[in-house]
Amino acid sequence: MIKVFYILKPLIPRNFQIFLRKKLVKRKREKYKNVWPILEKAGKTPKGWPGWLDNKQFALVLTHDVETQAGHDKCIELMKLEKKLCLRSSFNFVPEKYNVSEKLRSDLIANGFEVGVHGLKHDGKLFSNKKIFNERAKKINRYLKNWGAVGFRAPAMHHNLDWIHELDVKYDLSTFDTDPFEPQSDGVGTIFPFWVAENGSGHGYWELPYTLVQDFTLLILMKENNEIWKKKVDWIVEKGGMVLVNVHPDYINFNQRTSKPEEFSPKQYIGLLKYIKSKYSSKYWNPLPMELAAYLESYFPKNNVIN
Secondary structure, three states: OHHHHHHHHHHOOHHHHHHHHHHHHHHHHHHOOOOOOOOHHHHOOOOOOOOOHHHOOEEEEEEEEEOOHHHHOOHHHHHHHHHHOOOOEEEEEOOOOOOOOHHHHHHHHHOOOEEEEOOOOOOOOOOOOHHHHHHHHHHHHHHHHHHOOOEEOOHHHOOOOOHHHHOOOOEEOOOEOOOOOOOOOOOOOOOOOEEEEOOOOOOEEEEOOEOOOOHHHHHHHOOOOOHHHHHHHHHHHHHOOEEEEEOOHHHEOOOOOOOOOOOEOHHHHHHHHHHHHHHOOOOEEOOOHHHHHHHHHHHOOOOOOOO
């Protein structure tokens, strides 16, 4: 089904794509209301869990997938928005879809932010078969090395956690606790990071699932506001888990004079961040994903990992 969608996608006008996806989401929302936006079992604390740095109650991990050149060109504005709130995030770029500026990557890192890799071409073919994946993995690894990056997220949240061992990464961001609206909708059922071990070795990587529904689904397809985000945050804080959100600069309308069907006001994202900062000001740790992976690695070297 996923392969068919990507074959037909270039032939379908963007507005009609969004219309069809809205209809599908509306049907699914009623069907999966018992497991979304909150899956109760996902709040279970893993065996051996060490807690968050400095005994904070929860982690706040901000990530951004940059899908187009237009999104790329909004990254500095988004960075400034977060920096003004004394928060940091990671930006994941698609190496072979648009021009990824070396200066932009340098500016982000110089300001205390992180850069990661978001697939290779964003064409829906990365996980088509093992041969294609292995060929692309070699190129992805070169970009990881050249950019000094240690993190990866696959486009459209496609994933095969066994195959991702081919990538030279410390962590992956290609899963979610519960999200029946994604093309590959098998959630991992936890709001905590977990270790993905490579068979027969002590090697592996940390999987960091997103735990707040993606911006496009919530704000564009559902036409909701950030209240669902806030309610899920409250639940995650109660469970002591990880608030991990994926917001795309591509869809943020920083220019309030004009608007496209797939854009939303930055006030929605700002409102979420201000809510967390005001209600939980001393209770969260805001690590970059690479810092979170390093923290977990310090507690769980090699095979001594969370179960």
